[in-house]
Amino acid sequence: MGFWKSLFSTDAVATASRVQSGASSAIATEPRVAFSTERDLDLYELEELCDAVGWSRRPLRKVRKALQHSFLVVSMWEERGAKRRLVGFARATSDCAFNATIWDVVIHPSYQSRGYGKALMKYIIKKLRSEDISNITLFADPHVVDFYRRLGFILDPEGIKGMFWYPD
Ligand SMILES: CC(C)(COP(=O)(O)OP(=O)(O)OC[C@H]1O[C@@H](n2cnc3c(N)ncnc32)[C@H](O)[C@@H]1OP(=O)(O)O)[C@@H](O)C(=O)NCCC(=O)NCCS
Structure with missing residues (x-):
């Protein structure tokens, strides 16, 4: 199936989701976890995922636009037979040369603390x-x-501070 871009590679996730490789291991009901970089997501499913971690709702037309204009959109799916469920998401914006910023990193609460967030971050960094x-x-x-620190991100490198401007 062209939709699935790649399977997890980390041991923790492979163990948790019992990801198997090889033609003989394709048991239809075994859960599999996969990444996709497809940006044409079901926005209601994404909203459900964000709701589950308590994020404020955003207008769907703006979410759609944000996904369309992101440099990279990564979703994480649990596939069980013919069914699939969105369990994680992250995206990045970029100048396509030097810089990228990662946004909206989320793992569904039922799937947290299994190494999925780490795997998602490693995947997006690798990409x-x-x-x-x-x-x-x-x-x-x-x-x-x-x-994020565990993944190698540094707080305020050389004293550099993130600064924000908001409308009054
Ligand atoms: C933050 C989040 C993505 C982490 O995902 P996760 O799947 O639970 O994390 P993992 O199981 O992959 O954890 C990886 C490592 O980070 C640690 N970790 C996870 N959440 C942590 C937290 N909030 N603070 C510190 N360490 C944390 C784990 O203990 C684990 O450590 P290890 O590698 O030494 O075993 C997830 O909790 C989430 O979606 N939270 C709600 C949304 C959110 O806050 N997103 C971030 C917005 S900036």
Whole structure:
């Protein structure tokens, strides 16, 4: 199936989802977890995922536009027989040369603490590196700073501070 771009490669995820390789292991009811870079997602399914972690709702037309204009959109799916469920998501914007910023990293609560978030981040970083992008940034909520730190992200490198402008 062309939709599925690649299977997980980390041991933790492979164990958790019992991902198997080889033609003889294709048992239809075994859950499999896969990544996709398809950006034409079901926005209601994405909204459901974001709702599940308590994020505020955003207008779907703007979400659609954001996905269309992102450099990279990565979704993570659990496939069980003919059924599939969106279990993770992240996207990146980029100048396509030097810089990329990762946004909207989320794993469904029922699938957290199994190594999925780490696998998702590693996948997106690998994809960005394969495009020769070397400066990868993100904005971390305070409670996830250590999650990103474990993945090699540095807080305020050389004292550089993220700055924001908001309308009054
Ligand atoms: C943050 C999030 C993506 C992590 O996903 P996850 O699948 O639970 O994380 P993993 O199981 O892959 O954890 C990987 C490692 O990070 C650690 N970790 C996970 N969440 C953490 C947190 N909030 N703070 C510190 N460490 C964390 C794990 O203990 C694990 O450590 P290990 O490699 O030493 O075993 C997930 O909790 C989530 O979607 N949260 C809600 C949305 C959110 O806050 N997104 C971030 C917005 S900036």
